[in-house]
Amino acid sequence: MKPPKLIHHGAHEGVTGSCHQLWMDDTYSLLIDCGQFQGVDEGLGGEDPLGLDFSIEGIKALVVTHVHIDHVGRIPNLLAAGFEGPILCSQPSARLLPIVLEDAFRLSISRDQEQLERYLKVVEQRIIALPYDHWFTLHQTDAVECKLRLQPAGHVLGSAYVELEFGGADATSPRVVFSGDLGAPHSPILPDLTPPERADLLILESTYGDRRHEDRAHRRERLQAAIERALADEGTVLIPSFSIGRTQELLYELEEILHEKIEAAGADAKPGKPAKEGAVDIDWPQIPIILDSPLAGRFTKTYKELQGFWDEDAQHRLDEGRKPLSFKQLITVDSHDEHMRIVDHLTETARPAIVIAGNGMCSGGRILNYLKAMLGDPRHNVVFVGYQGQGTPGRDIQTHGPEGGFVMLDGCRIDIRAGIDSVGGYSAHADQADLVGFVTRMKEWPKAIRLIHGEDQAKQRLAEVLEARYREAGKEGDVSIP
Numbered sequence: 001m002k003p004p005k006l007i008h009h010g011a012h013e014g015v016t017g018s019c020h021q022l023w024m025d026d027t028y029s030l031l032i033d034c035g036q037f038q039g040v041d042e043g044l045g046g047e048d049p050l051g052l053d054f055s056i057e058g059i060k061a062l063v064v065t066h067v068h069i070d071h072v073g074r075i076p077n078l079l080a081a082g083f084e085g086p087i088l089c090s091q092p093s094a095r096l097l098p099i100v101l102e103d104a105f106r107l108s109i110s111r112d113q114e115q116l117e118r119y120l121k122v123v124e125q126r127i128i129a130l131p132y133d134h135w136f137t138l139h140q141t142d143a144v145e146c147k148l149r150l151q152p153a154g155h156v157l158g159s160a161y162v163e164l165e166f167g168g169a170d171a172t173s174p175r176v177v178f179s180g181d182l183g184a185p186h187s188p189i190l191p192d193l194t195p196p197e198r199a200d201l202l203i204l205e206s207t208y209g210d211r212r213h214e215d216r217a218h219r220r221e222r223l224q225a226a227i228e229r230a231l232a233d234e235g236t237v238l239i240p241s242f243s244i245g246r247t248q249e250l251l252y253e254l255e256e257i258l259h260e261k262i263e264a265a266g267a268d269a270k271p272g273k274p275a276k277e278g279a280v281d282i283d284w285p286q287i288p289i290i291l292d293s294p295l296a297g298r299f300t301k302t303y304k305e306l307q308g309f310w311d312e313d314a315q316h317r318l319d320e321g322r323k324p325l326s327f328k329q330l331i332t333v334d335s336h337d338e339h340m341r342i343v344d345h346l347t348e349t350a351r352p353a354i355v356i357a358g359n360g361m362c363s364g365g366r367i368l369n370y371l372k373a374m375l376g377d378p379r380h381n382v383v384f385v386g387y388q389g390q391g392t393p394g395r396d397i398q399t400h401g402p403e404g405g406f407v408m409l410d411g412c413r414i415d416i417r418a419g420i421d422s423v424g425g426y427s428a429h430a431d432q433a434d435l436v437g438f439v440t441r442m443k444e445w446p447k448a449i450r451l452i453h454g455e456d457q458a459k460q461r462l463a464e465v466l467e468a469r470y471r472e473a474g475k476e477g478d479v480s481i482p
């Protein structure tokens with residue numbers, strides 16, 4: 001059997017707009033993801049970052065690897081173009097996807113409630129939730145049979161890599177695997193991924209193909225130290241965060257810090273007594289933790305409802321009666337009025353508090369009001385826990401803040417006097433070693449690998465490392481960059 005035809009409609013020249021079309025026979029194909037181009041990649045898919053520059057004829061189904069916008073953002077346009085097939089995804093993704101699409105619809109298409117509800121109804125009718133680790137037949141004719149299986153990818157809740165197996169009369173069951181975005185080990189809440197047994201063709205992401213992550217096993221301790229440094233001069237600690245994945249991980253780790261502090265205080269038989277740690281003396285059990293993002297609030301609520309998909313450590317906390325995503329000190333802010341009241345209150349009083357707000361790179365969202373009000377005051381602090389893209393306000397604050405520079409927010413120049421800190425080890429992506437491990441931990445290494453979803457340098461470097469591994473192991477494999 002000849003290798004199935006494959007065309008990349010995104011994420012082959014950059015890291016966003018993921019969309020790949022794989023033909024099951026001469027007529028019928030399926031799409032893996034239908035993401036939006038973002039940031040520097042806008043324009044790769046034509047004038048309109050949401051535009052579809054391909055025909056939908058013969059596309060039988062859309063498979064969604066996970067619900068990040070660069071993997072699902074063009075679904076509205078796919079539907080508008082007349083796509084009538086099902087949207088296949090994991091069970092958790094089936095719950096999270098409508099929330100993501102609702103937000104995207106409001107932001108980029110229309111705020112009309114009736115139109116939105118009509119659209120969401122269509123989306124929900126199309127979504128088919130597939131359990132992990134089960135084969136499903138997608139397409140069957142006399143000549144060919146195509147089956148699909150989803151496996152946890154450890155990236156965000158619901159993330160999956162996709163295995164496709166081609167059978168039929170003249171087939172030797174070749175297997176094609178799409179990695180989607182792969183997660184890194186030691187991610188809270190999510191079980192670590194297990195690589196596939198085999199692949200004839202692997203379509204592999206390469207976001208961090210040229211990098212190794214900072215140590216992840218002790219990042220919680222580093223987060224705690226950064227927050228304690230920040231709180232030492234009172235004031236608010238602002239943590240800009242993306243609403244899906246990162247926010248829930250942060251809450252989970254903050255709950256752990258609080259749990260330890262309260263246990264330690266209990267051991268002293270003086271509840272509420274601040275625990276002494278080094279030179280910093282922070283009254284953790286009294287600090288409000290404010291989640292100021294309605295979208296992150298919705299995701300967090302859904303994450304809680306999907307407890308059955310949490311990892312062992314998270315299950316263990318639940319068994320102990322703990323509430324990792326809804327602990328006592330957590331305050332969720334919903335309305336805009338309430339949001340503005342909290343911004344004003346914390347700005348004036350500089351009362352110690354931890355605020356998590358979106359978006360993660362400070363290019364929009366409620367974090368902006370906090371930054372505009374607080375960046376000029378040395379009592380406040382910003383702690384970054386994620387990558388800040390080039391050209392984003394987050395990157396400017398991170399770079400120029402520590403030397404007393406300024407940032408432009410909403411057209412205003414804001415001088416930075418607040419403390420700025422960054423904690424590494426929070427990426428939701430596999431690094432070079434994890435990506436190589438995804439390949440070399442397979443029982444049968446892929447015969448061919450195509451690298452996508454990475455900057456040129458990342459793809460080049462990953463290709464070199466993979467080729468070297470194949471050579472060392474005396475195995476045959478073709479690594480290419482489309």
Ligand SMILES: [Zn+2]
Nearest residue numbers: 066068155181
């Ligand atoms: Zn992703």
